[in-house]
Amino acid sequence: MKKYVIAGTGTRGLHMFGKPLVSKYSEFARLAGVFDTNVKRANVFKKMTGGDFEVFEDFDHMLDAVKPDTVIVTTQDAFHDVYIVKALKKGCDVITEKPMTTDEFKCNNILRTERETGKKVTVTFNCRYMPFLLEIKKLMMQNIVGEVTSVHFEWLLDQVHGADYFRRWHSNKRISGGLQIHKATHHFDIINWLIDDEPRIVSAFGSLRFYGSNGTYKGNHCFNCEHKDLCKFYVDKANNPFYKEFYFDNMDIDGYAPDMCVFRNEIDIEDTLSVSVRYKKGAVMSYTLTAYSPYEGYKININGTKGRLEIENYAGKHLKEPVKQVRYFDEEHKMTLIDIEEGRGSHGGGDSALLEVLFKGSDEDPYNRHANSRAGAMSIGIGIAINNSIREQKQIKIKDILWELDVD
Structure with missing residues (x-):
């Protein structure tokens, strides 16, 4: 049975890979570890899958401790290359969410490393x-x-x-x-x-x-916006039980929640x-x-x-x-x-x-x-x-x- 680990415990990693590996494919594959820079969310990820695996704060340590056959990469896009390349160099195959990466330098580094290591990268074009x-x-x-x-x-x-x-x-x-x-x-x-x-x-x-800057009502997040009664793009994700436990309760680690203002000037x-x-x-x-x-x-x-x-x-x-x-x-x-x-x-x-x-x-x-x-x-x-x-x-x-x- 192949051992898998997941790098990146967002919603895609949870619903596409974490839960199915634990609940549906445990006869064929074993989820042996997960890593995320937000360890609090990674622990919630583990709880929501119902799986028995270790949560890691260090990706390299996870590879050394688990020695997986395959690494599944579901981090933010710009960091795919970091974990793909490290996994290949450790002798692991890789399954990566799309996009494979975000620029030509990262892309060519992945291609070169795959060729040099003889391992395989699979892109999940569903x-x-x-x-x-x-x-x-x-x-x-x-x-x-x-x-x-x-x-x-x-x-x-x-x-x-x-x-x-x-x-x-x-x-x-x-x-x-x-x-x-x-x-x-x-x-x-x-x-x-x-x-x-x-x-x-x-x-x-x-x-x-x-x-972006084209909108009339501006804020940082919907959950604390003074325009929520006027803006048609207001969403109340903070009081959604899933989003609250998965994201909002873990904002103290990285400040991230998926309800940022769609009219932020920095977009x-x-x-x-x-x-x-x-x-x-x-x-x-x-x-x-x-x-x-x-x-x-x-x-x-x-x-x-x-x-x-x-x-x-x-x-x-x-x-x-x-x-x-x-x-x-x-x-x-x-x-x-x-x-x-x-x-x-x-x-x-x-x-x-x-x-x-x-x-x-x-x-x-x-x-x-x-x-x-x-x-x-x-x-x-x-x-x-x-x-x-x-x-x-x-x-x-x-x-x-x-x-x-x-x-x-």
Whole structure:
């Protein structure tokens, strides 16, 4: 039975890995330790999992004491590389939450260390495991649109889910890399995977148009804000039993609680993005992200030499029920509606399907769902290039930021 440890005891680490390892996969895997810089929260993490494992305040000590087979990294994004590299050098394989890391220097260090140690990095791209998107992948593998020529991808975050990123540590670009890395790493991997191609050139524009300094009512946190009766973005997380025990009762350690004001002047990530990507095989993609939409979801149009695939998956208060629709237009301009059921469970059924593979194991991968470090790098490579393109106001070549990979 393999031994696992977790670095980073936030909500993702708890719900995606901690609880399932203890309650569902204990026959196949053993959670032997957890580490976090906030040891109080780590102890709450242990309590909430119901597991019997040690809580560590020092990551290196945990590796030496436990000698795990695999380290699961679910820390804040900008620190993934620290724990990935240390784990690899200690002879451990690594499972890391997306994004693999946040800039080109950290990314290349991970790639180089993985190659030198011979150990393996797996990136948890759960979208590849969503039943809805898996059916799209099957259609693409049937060459339904022919050679892919262009992709238009629009992602919409509403003013509930989207606003949450601006309440949390993700609103600090130094830590998250911005939504183009933290959030859109999923989106870019979806396209890379669906069209079976890799990005080569990226150009982007981005700005902060809605959150941050654009708001009227400002404070530090919702729980102590004088504008809570006036601001529509006020949330009462401090009195939520889970958030209180997991975060607010532990603020004395690191000062963090996930109810920061969405209109803080110090917010420096973009909420509006427009991106162009050219792929190795010649396809081009236009991608937009809006983090303050009236409704939430995505629309993907894939054009090819034999047809067009239109994918819509969104929901909002203006709709009686969510829209999940796939349309195919063939060479004769005939339109066919393709019925695909949405998966059940967190992230459209993707989380549970991914965990089955991670902890029970499977050598079969007919749809290329197992994401390695190259897939992780190609996904964040677009996000990193977006940041560089916005800053430098020019096109960015992927080969110039992923120099540890063979990129032609």
